[in-house]
Amino acid sequence: MATEPTRPRQQGRGAAQSRSEARDVAGSYLAHHRKVARESGRRLWQAPVASLMTWLVMGVAMAMPVALLLLLTSLEGVSAGWESSARITTYLTDNLSLEQAQALRLEVGSRGDVDDVELIDRDSALAEFRATSGLADALDYLDENPLPHTLLVTPPETGRTAAGVERLAAELEALPGVARVQVDLGWLQRLNVMTQLLARAVWVLALLLGCAVILVIGNTIRLAIENRRDEILVVKLVGGTDAFVRRPFLYTGVWFGLGGGLVAWFLLELSLWWLSGPIERLAALYHSNFALSGLPLDGALALLVFAMLLGWLGAWLAVKRHLDAIEPGVPAGS
């Protein structure tokens, strides 16, 4: 009871003390993390050849699926570009006059499943053909314009499915005055199916190589654990928690991941630089705007983070499996 009056002050001091203690504990925890991260990085640096080998293996294993994914994205860009311009070319019969063609254009344009109709009359079609085909001299020998009037029909975006376009094409073909309808979607569909197939293959490959990366890291960490057996025993003896014992190895895994990610990034950029010239020439030959897309910065950062996660996961598996097995026993014989 005699101490009653002094209690509030003590409590206040106690609270301040425990606050600063909590700060100290948090601070030393962070300091310890920094130290462990630095130490495990330094260890990798001290065995540069072995570390480089692991980084290269990881880099190659990760660069491959990422490169294929980039290729896939580029291909999808191609087909997306074509889908947006998917138009139905409707050739009208030769005997149709310009007025009749314009009337037909209005009729088709009023349909609900048509977004836009463009009429290319036979004269301007010939002029364009003359300009782009390089056959101007040959055309001069013709007595009359062989080209019909043409309607370019653009379906609305909702109708740009293979089935929708096909149905529209069939209906247009049935109209009087229409000679032939041409939809060049076949190759697009084939490309789409192929990209989908490729996408699956890439994901399977990515999954397998991701597992390989985890195993490589796991094995490397297992060796590191064996090398530091004494240290692990002593740390466990002086009361180190499992988390404390694991920490340096998890950081090692993360550093391996980071190094592997950087190698993968470097390999990707290198291959892209090497391939971009030939690809541009090839695309130009096909009149395509196809370009191999590189890894954007956020993609590269995602790659690094993902690589670090893989490294951490591999290390965690190795640590879980091998570290718990190292338990101290009194070494002195008696």
Place this chain on the structure above:
Amino acid sequence: MIEFQQVTKRYGSDHTALKQVNFHLDRGELAFLTGHSGAGKSTLLKLIMLMERPSAGQVVVGGQVLNNMPRRQVPYIRRHIGVVFQNHQLLFDRTVFDNVALPLEVMGVPTRDIGRRVRAALDKVGLLSKEKMNPMQLSGGEQQRVGIARAVVNKPPLLLADEPTGNLDPELSADIMHLFEQFSQVGVTVLIASHDISLIHDMGRRTLTLEHGRLVNGGSALGGMAHGH
């Protein structure tokens, strides 16, 4: 501080390392644990340090029953127990300072306190001037003292030593024992496993004697060897 109640430890079905061991050590008490090779000294220490669990009976350390202590609690119990080994278990990839600092790092002691406390422990064992050296550069006696500094740096209430003077000459051994006496004077319970009979005799302290796993001497006594059965 330490209490063994009818503790039995069997390995497999045929080997019994400890048979119904009973004893009690008070706070600040210094006792020796002796016996021939294979008498169970190591097993007894392992039970206290939670490296082994008893097959029967109870081990109580610092008021806590260790029998069913969950695995994740084990590190926190070990932080209250300083251990000195015959082969000192120092790490040769770091300095004396870093070796002694290890138990403090494990406990998450702030960096600025670590320096002060490590130097205090090294000063206590007379090795303050060698903090930056690698333990490999030290003599056997010095290495053992580094081991002791590491065992006491976090001021544990209990200090165990397994053959701490096993590799040392008598003079150095006496120095080490003197250190242990000093710790017990400030309230640390010290249990030293040793077969150095002459040294134990010179110290004149309570001695627990194991023979084929049975405690044949010093179990119930609180005084000297004369109280044995």
